[in-house]
Amino acid sequence: MTPMQLIFIFTAVASTVAAIMVVTRRNMVHAALFLVMTLFGVAVAFVLLEAPFLAxxxxxxxxxxIAILMIFAVMLTRNVTDDESGHPFNANVRLALLSAVFVFSLLVVTLGGWAQFSAIAPFANTSGAVAQLGEALAAADGYVLAFEVASMLLLGALVGAIFVVWPRQAEND
Amino acid sequence: MIPLSWYLVWAAALFAVGLFGVLARKNIIAILMGVELMLNAVNINLVAFWRYLDVRDITGHAFALMVFAVAAAEVAVGLALVISLYRRRQTVAADEVDLLKW
Amino acid sequence: MMDPLVALGDWLLSLAAKINLPPAVSQVILYLLGVSVIATVALVITIFNTWLERKIAARLQDRIGPNRVGPWGLLQPIADAIKMLTKEDTTPAAADKVAYNIAPILAVVSVLLIWAVIPFTSVWYGTKLNVAVLYIAAVGSFGVLAVLMAGWSSNNKYALLGAFRAVSQLISYEVPLFLSLLVPVLLARSMDISVIVEKQGSFLEMFVVAAPLAALLFFISSVAEVGRTPFDLLEAESEIVAGYHIEYSGFKFGMFQAGEFMHTFTIGALTALLFLGGWQGPLVDQYPILGLVYFMGKSFAVYFVTMWMRSTLPRIRIDHMQALNWKILVPVALVLLMLTPLVDYFTKDLGVLFSAFPGSPGELTLTWRTAALLLTNLVVGIGALDIIRRTSKRNTKARQRFPERAVARPPKEEAA
Amino acid sequence: MLDNWLFIGIFVLVAGVFPAMPIIMFHLFGPKRSTPQKLETYECGMETVGQTWVQFKVQYYIYALVFLVFDVELIFLYPWAVAFDTLPLLGVVAGVLFIFLLADGLWYAWQKGALEWS
Incomplete structure (x- = not known):
């Protein structure tokens, strides 16, 4: 077992355990902090995949x-009766567990039948990926449309979110 | 070296955990966290395919970036709705908000 | 001339090869040594700065400053550390223990990690990342998390409120910070700090000449990131209790302070690297060691400006703080960012036009481009100042309708 | 390239140990004479009233929201800036248009009065 594999296993196990904590913790701030752990694990995975820009x-x-926004929202909506006591799950918890296990096994079985399932990474120079990405994002035959659409999407999200969350006059009194 | 299958299985596990969170949690913010986990699992797959199949094709990177944008937009609007809802109904539980059920 | 540190590294590697260590292990050991050296240097500079800062602040305010412990009070930081060690370590009973203890560590880590990508000279650097600028931004976001964790885990109303205020200031000022960081990246076409420094070979090539406005925006928003005066309203010790670290005592509180001091100097270093040419300077090609002198000189010069600001400017009000960010810094940065690429693009081939004139076209292009960018910066900056002046005139008119009431005015002469 | 990140990884570990060491030592050897009063929540000597939870202004969320959107948009601009030398005019204009749309969102928030601290 190479050191890289060890690092990967450690990261994967830690972040999966943290992810399980995210969906089971009653205390929402704890859940958010575990979410941060999971997300950091994914960032480490991106480094191992030689995509440091994405990391x-x-x-x-x-x-x-995103995590900061989540914690803000948790604190803005914290309800005394809601987070420390009471059940965190709804009535469908068994069904949900079943379907999660089903989806997981379905994914693994389906992917397992694929020829390149256990491929080894080809040796490649990935240092030019960022410049290549920038070029592709602004090229007419690349993703320039997606680039502008992403901007529109975020503009829409900003306008929409402010519109939704901004108190109207009637609510202020 | 790490085989591709490890990444795929791990991403599938994260996806399943996120799915469980989305289906089972009461708190809407927790549901959004589950969605984030699922989006992250997708991103791992995109980048892993980029690395293991063809490094010269930058599509995996570009789509991972799009996923970031979509995740941000989703969280921004979703949490705005949660806060707005909380101020009107004093609740963040998904099953207490079923006005659109019928 | 062989660089002493590089030679030392090679010698250690050969030594490791002699005792049959696998190359991977010796690599890790070498990295461990390098990391420890960089971290220690950063901490030592920080400790020295606590003394320097008090000394300079005192001189600016016509005081003497620390002068009892050791010569010129140089041992004052050690005395402070011993004092801190004798304080009691309290963890509030209602606190969330794990988050409460991790937060101060995270606060230091988030600053210390920046030092991994800082090049001290052309050959002394931690590591070269091709995404170094974004790496710095990423590391900074852990600082935000530390503040939020500290405030929440203390389980104290004031701490939580302080954390909310602090985080809203930190993330607000991250916007102009990231926007202005984009300008050196755009000018150097690289996110690698070493490359950014290499592109600033001569005085005219320094990015502060081509983009003075971006440098100013970067500097102001980084000072706000640290939360130093005039942006220290998070912990305004004379007005509110303490901000998010109200429940911390002893060394844990010291960690937040250390993080703040280290961050202030780090800002000086980053400004020096991104805008002032870092280790570049005359004769640096022959004697690379001079680079360290230049880099440190520039860093301390910027650091001195932050101290100067600290001891002369009054604290800003919270609504002004947000207005300064969202209504001045961010719009100016956006306009600058819209104009800079256009100007850059259209002056890229300008040298060809002037190639008929004597002088090498390449140099001419560079000068023309720098001049055009400088002009853009000045136009945007002066335009922004003009708009601000006009809007503030409107405000003074509004104020004149409700004239300020004199609080203590001596009775008028004719009344007497 | 992974070498550089190995360095960063070691740096993360060491940077964690550096501040943790004095804290742990302090925890072991520092004075400990705690009383229940000392461990109470610090509120200037007053008894704590009610929950720690207080109603926060929505303002905080709006700033975080605008920050999030700007953050994500900027992420797209960094690779664009790195590839600037190879971009055609269309690519440059696309980037400028992108920033312009970003500015639009700020303008909306400003007009809405969402940026005022009240």
Whole structure:
């Protein structure tokens, strides 16, 4: 077993356990902190996959922004009766567990039948990936449309979210 | 070296855990966290395929970035709805908000 | 001339090869040594800075500053550390123990990690990442998390409120910070800090000449990131209790302070690297060791400016703090970012036009491009100042309708 | 390239140990004379009233929201800036348009009054 494999196994196990904590913790702040752990594990995986740009993006976007927003929302909506006591799950918990296990085994079985399932990474120079990505994002035969659509999507999200969350006059009193 | 299958199985596990969270949790914010886990699992797959199949084809990277954008938009609007809902109904439990059920 | 540190590394590697260590292990050991050296250097500079800062702040305020412990009070930081060690370590009974203890460590880690990508000279650096600029941004987001964890885990209303305020300030100022970080990346076409430094060979090539406005935006928003005066309203010790670290005592509190001090100097270093040319300077090609002198000199110069600001400017109000960010810094940065690539693109081939004139076209292009970018920066900066002045005039008019009431005015002469 | 990240990984470990060491030592050897009063929540000597949870302003969420959107948009711009030398005019204009749309969102938030701290 190579050191890289050890690092991978450690990361994968830690982040999967953290993910299980995310969906089972009653205390939502704890859940959010475990979510941060999982997301960090995914960032480590991106490094192992030689995509360091996505690894830092993962940390900047998910840990730096999305997780913070989640914690903010948890604190803005914290209800005394809601998080410390009471059951975190709804009535369908058994069904949910069953379907999660089903989806997992389905995915593994389906992918297991694929010829390249246990492929080994080809030796390749990945250092130019960021420049290549930037070029592709702004090229007419690349993803320039997706680039602009992403911008529109985020603009829409910003406008929509502010519209939804901004208190109307009637609510203020 | 790490075979591709490890990444795929791990991503499938994360996806399943996220799915369980989405289906089973009461708290809407927890459901959104489950969605984030599922999106992350997708991202691992995209990047793993990029690395293991063809490094010159940057599609995996580009789509992973799109997933980031979609995740951010989803969280922004979703949490805004949760906060707005909380201020009107004093609840963040998904099964207490079933006005659109019928 | 062989660099002493590189030679030392080679010698250690050969030594490891002699005792038949596998190359991977010796590599890890070498990295471990390098990491420890960099981290120690960062900490030692921080400790020195606590003394320097008090000394300079004192001189600026016409005081003497620490002068009892050791010559010129140089041993004051050690005395402070001993004092801190004798304080009691309390963890509030209601606190969330794990998060409460991790938060101060995370606060230091988030700053210390930046030092992994800082090049001290052309050959002394931790490591070269091709995403170093974004790496710095990523590491900074752990600092935000540390603040939020500290505030929440203390289980104290004031701490939580302080954390909310602190986080909203930190993330707000991250926007102009990231926006202005994009300008050096755009000018150097690389996110690698070593490459960014290499592109700033001469004085005219320094990015502060081509993009002074971006440098200013970067500097202001980084100072706000650290939460130093004039942006220290999170812990305004004379007004509110303490902010998010109210429940911390002893060394854990010291960690937050150490993180803040280290961050301030790190900002000086980053400004020096990204905008002032880092280790570049005259004669640096012959004597690479001079690079360290230049880098440290530039860093301490920027650091001195932050200290100067600290001891002269009054604290900013919270609504002003947010307005400064969202209504001045971010729009200015956005306009600058829209113009910079266009100007850059259209002046890229300008040298060809002037190739009929004497002088090498390449150099001419560079000068023209720098001049055009400088002009853009100045136009945007002066335009922004003009708009601010006009809007503030409107505000003064509004204020004149409700004239300020004199609090203590001596009775008028004719009344007497 | 993974070599660089091995260095970063070791740095993460060492950077964690550096501040943790004094804290642990302090925890072991520092003075400990705690009383229940000392471990109470610090509120200037007053008894704590009610829960720690207090109603926060929605303002905090709005700032975090605008930050999130800007953050994600900027992520797209960094590779664009790195590849700037090879971009055609269309690519440059696409990036500028992207930033313009970003500015639009800020303008909306400003007009809505969402950026005021009240």
């Amino acid at each position: 830092v993006v993962q940390v900047v976007v998910y840990i730096g922004a």
